[in-house]
Amino acid sequence: MADSPPAAPGPPGWNPAHPAPAEDDIVKCVACGLCLPHCPTFRLTGRETAAPRGRIAAMRAVQEGRAEVDATFTVMMDECLACRACETACPSGVPFGRMIEAARAQVEPTRPIPVRGVRRLGLTWVMSRPWAMRLMGLGLGLTQAVHADRLLPARMSAGAPRVRLRDLARPVPRRLGSGPVAGVLRGCVMDVAFRPVQAATMRAVAACGHTAVMPEGGCCGALAMHYGQPEAAKRMARQRIAEFEEAGADVVVVNSAGCSGHMKTWGHLLADDPQWAERAQRIAERVRDVLELDVPATPCRGDAVAVHDACHHVNGQGIVTETRRMVAASGARPVEIPDDGRCCGAAGLYSVLQPEMSAELRLQKARAIATTGVSTVAVANPGCAAQIAAGLREIGADVTVRHPVEMLRPVVPPGP
Ligand code: SF4
Numbered sequence: 001m002a003d004s005p006p007a008a009p010g011p012p013g014w015n016p017a018h019p020a021p022a023e024d025d026i027v028k029c030v031a032c033g034l035c036l037p038h039c040p041t042f043r044l045t046g047r048e049t050a051a052p053r054g055r056i057a058a059m060r061a062v063q064e065g066r067a068e069v070d071a072t073f074t075v076m077m078d079e080c081l082a083c084r085a086c087e088t089a090c091p092s093g094v095p096f097g098r099m100i101e102a103a104r105a106q107v108e109p110t111r112p113i114p115v116r117g118v119r120r121l122g123l124t125w126v127m128s129r130p131w132a133m134r135l136m137g138l139g140l141g142l143t144q145a146v147h148a149d150r151l152l153p154a155r156m157s158a159g160a161p162r163v164r165l166r167d168l169a170r171p172v173p174r175r176l177g178s179g180p181v182a183g184v185l186r187g188c189v190m191d192v193a194f195r196p197v198q199a200a201t202m203r204a205v206a207a208c209g210h211t212a213v214m215p216e217g218g219c220c221g222a223l224a225m226h227y228g229q230p231e232a233a234k235r236m237a238r239q240r241i242a243e244f245e246e247a248g249a250d251v252v253v254v255n256s257a258g259c260s261g262h263m264k265t266w267g268h269l270l271a272d273d274p275q276w277a278e279r280a281q282r283i284a285e286r287v288r289d290v291l292e293l294d295v296p297a298t299p300c301r302g303d304a305v306a307v308h309d310a311c312h313h314v315n316g317q318g319i320v321t322e323t324r325r326m327v328a329a330s331g332a333r334p335v336e337i338p339d340d341g342r343c344c345g346a347a348g349l350y351s352v353l354q355p356e357m358s359a360e361l362r363l364q365k366a367r368a369i370a371t372t373g374v375s376t377v378a379v380a381n382p383g384c385a386a387q388i389a390a391g392l393r394e395i396g397a398d399v400t401v402r403h404p405v406e407m408l409r410p411v412v413p414p415g416p
């Protein structure tokens with residue numbers, strides 16, 4: 001009997017007004033399942049709908065017009081940490097990071113209007129205005145200072161960074177050192193909750209023989225991109241690119257894993273924009289995570305320090321040895337955390353949006369750190385730092401969280 005002709009594919013189910021996962025990317029997945037043991041949400045739930053293979057199958061179904069971007073699809077995409085561990089494990093080169101970002105851009109317009117409004121207000125309006133971020137930081141710092149944050153729902157307070165009011169009052173130098181200009185990203189959360197890391201980054205860049213210049217602008221747009229708002233992400237990328245160009249930056253240094261990972265993709269993000277594609281690619285090629293700098297430093301007598309690998313360092317940027325090198329340059333002895341580098345569950349706003357899974361991953365990470373017996377853990381991403389500090393507090397472990405660049409005593413060359 002002759003084979004019956006294949007069924008004609010239905011109309012693609014994507015909303016044409018928004019980016020969608022590319023068909024060429026979707027078909028790369030051969031459903032081998034080799035990524036499954038590396039996926040934190042699959043390991044927690046054992047559900048195929050919470051696994052990369054299942055998520056890609058759902059994207060394929062929409063692509064082929066067999067399914068819609070409905071409530072089930074939304075849950076599958078929302079439960080993903082966007083940690084990209086599956087991308088690193090995949091032998092077929094499936095670029096899951098950009099696929100999940102595009103899938104979320106499809107989901108975003110289907111959310112209820114009030115939800116969309118709040119997300120837009122936070123991720124676009126507040127985050128792109130440094131003064132609004134500072135105001136929010138001040139509010140959070142005051143709330144934490146009087147312990148009123150305990151009155152907030154756990155999902156709001158658990159993963160929030162601790163804002164020290166005295167740090168907020170201390171300005172970060174906007175220009176330091178001499179030599180070719182290196183732009184330093186001011187960012188959003190880093191500039192509010194991690195001021196000492198900002199200052200340490202400026203010192204490290206200056207020690208490398210650069211004039212470290214931190215433009216006034218803020219967010220790079222990574223969170224907007226991860227949460228389905230690519231147009232806002234593009235707008236913020238253009239603003240930052242123009243600032244770094246104006247500063248004459250030969251290199252752009254970033255001290256947050258999520259931001260450096262995102263900024264290295266600016267060329268791809270703005271590839272369709274004839275006015276910006278080339279400029280975006282040029283700046284993206286100059287982006288360096290601060291961990292990638294070989295900072296001349298005076299080692300101090302140090303103890304063992306556990307090293308946490310941020311997903312956005314390991315997956316996508318391949319930054320692993322660099323973290324240990326910087327910790328060792330401080331004089332400390334890097335110690336591995338015995339959990340196969342599993343995600344801590346921070347993942348941007350995951351602790352707010354998926355509190356149960358985030359809490360489980362947070363506790364697993366904190367317990368694994370506690371087994372090493374260290375008194376310090378090195379963490380180079382603001383979300384991870386807040387999440388891990390919260391987990392350590394929850395289990396009563398007396399371990400300090402520090403960015404590796406904060407642990408360095410850089411040798412600053414004499415000025416001109
Ligand atoms: S994403 Fe890669 S590793 Fe995972 S099922 Fe598809 S082809 Fe296999």
Ligand code: SF4
Binds near residue numbers: 051083
């Ligand atoms: S990005 Fe992370 S959570 Fe999402 S499917 Fe891949 S491994 Fe799983």
